[in-house]
Amino acid sequence: MKKVMKKKILLTLFSLLGLLVISMTADVQNVNANNDPGGATGFTYKVSYPENQMEENLGYYKLKMNPNDQQVIKIALTNPGSEKLTVNVRLNGAKTNQNGVIEYGDSIIENDSSLKIDFKDIVTAPKTVELGPGETKDLDLTIKMPAIAFDGTLAGGVQLMRADQGEKDKKAGSQIINQYAYIVGILLQETDKVIEPKLELNSVKADQDNARNAIFVNVSNIEAAYLNDITAEVQITEKDNDAVIYERKQTAMRMAPNSFINFPISMNGEKMKAGKYKAKILMISGDKKWSWDQEFEIKQKDADRFNERDVGLVQEKGIDWQTIGLIVGGILLVIMIVFGGLVFIRKRNNRKRPNKTSKKKSSKTQASNKPKKKKQDS
Numbered sequence: 001m002k003k004v005m006k007k008k009i010l011l012t013l014f015s016l017l018g019l020l021v022i023s024m025t026a027d028v029q030n031v032n033a034n035n036d037p038g039g040a041t042g043f044t045y046k047v048s049y050p051e052n053q054m055e056e057n058l059g060y061y062k063l064k065m066n067p068n069d070q071q072v073i074k075i076a077l078t079n080p081g082s083e084k085l086t087v088n089v090r091l092n093g094a095k096t097n098q099n100g101v102i103e104y105g106d107s108i109i110e111n112d113s114s115l116k117i118d119f120k121d122i123v124t125a126p127k128t129v130e131l132g133p134g135e136t137k138d139l140d141l142t143i144k145m146p147a148i149a150f151d152g153t154l155a156g157g158v159q160l161m162r163a164d165q166g167e168k169d170k171k172a173g174s175q176i177i178n179q180y181a182y183i184v185g186i187l188l189q190e191t192d193k194v195i196e197p198k199l200e201l202n203s204v205k206a207d208q209d210n211a212r213n214a215i216f217v218n219v220s221n222i223e224a225a226y227l228n229d230i231t232a233e234v235q236i237t238e239k240d241n242d243a244v245i246y247e248r249k250q251t252a253m254r255m256a257p258n259s260f261i262n263f264p265i266s267m268n269g270e271k272m273k274a275g276k277y278k279a280k281i282l283m284i285s286g287d288k289k290w291s292w293d294q295e296f297e298i299k300q301k302d303a304d305r306f307n308e309r310d311v312g313l314v315q316e317k318g319i320d321w322q323t324i325g326l327i328v329g330g331i332l333l334v335i336m337i338v339f340g341g342l343v344f345i346r347k348r349n350n351r352k353r354p355n356k357t358s359k360k361k362s363s364k365t366q367a368s369n370k371p372k373k374k375k376q377d378s
Helices: 002-034 167-171 301-310 319-371
Strands: 042-046 060-066 068-079 084-092 128-131 136-144 152-163 181-189 199-208 213-221 225-238 244-255 259-265 275-285 288-297
Touching: 042 181, 060 068, 068 128, 068 152, 128 136, 136 152, 199 275, 199 288, 199 301, 213 225, 213 275, 225 259, 244 259, 244 319
Parallel strands: 060 181
Antiparallel strands: 042 068, 068 136, 084 128, 084 152, 152 181, 199 213, 213 259, 225 244, 225 275, 275 288
């Protein structure tokens, strides 16, 4: 018994030691795999601040310029790897997404109607930059200020992304493709005049958020100034009823200059109903407050369309008489086939039975018709 126990203890110790060695090896492999000198993008960048940079060490450009000024700013791109690569360059104006986050990268959000000067109209850059192994090259960004002077801030960004990202994932058949990019912000000013942000309500209407029914409140920051630390609160009621049916509150939001936010209020997976409604909207930033009471209507055709598309909604479908008819017809056909088969088998059995009895009767008759032999006297 003691020998058996010793063997078990030794086997357990060796197993634990083996697991420890495997885990250490796996950790070393992960560290080596992530030890890419260029990071996830495969390259690095460095911002060079010009003399008219308003604040140092921001990580982005904040430049003060004059009307009609033209200037070239530079971003140094470095390829620390052993293979050549191409960097895609995109210029984008600053936008505000529906979560109250400012986006400087590529976006499908449209410009707000209050925007008079588009960032992409005054800043230009090459679409791509090719880098050889170990090479460092400057990306030149040309800024041409408009002739008409403006107050406030014109905001945008430069997106830098490796061109062939995701190609290995596509070849491997992966459904998830990871892409990484650097975003460098560019803020342009001509004066030191302080501009106060101002909000305007554009619309309240029904739509969908991630294929689910929702109410969207669209509000614009119509001034060329950032609006920070926003708290938004929206309550939805029926037009003639003060009972709140849907609501949402969110804090710590921001808005870019001359941009809008399309703020969604979820319908909590419920079916959208046609009717007249009212939205009570409150937005607060510091000591500034904006409030609106906005009536809106959901038409029946829109409610039906959104309910059909809502992926989380249990559809209340009507009676499908065609399907029911096919099912009933199929059941009747099976019953008829089974009944017909049983009738056929029964008739066949009935035919066989009279033949056997007649044969037996005839044999008995023949036997009775044979002359009986008389017993002879002994």
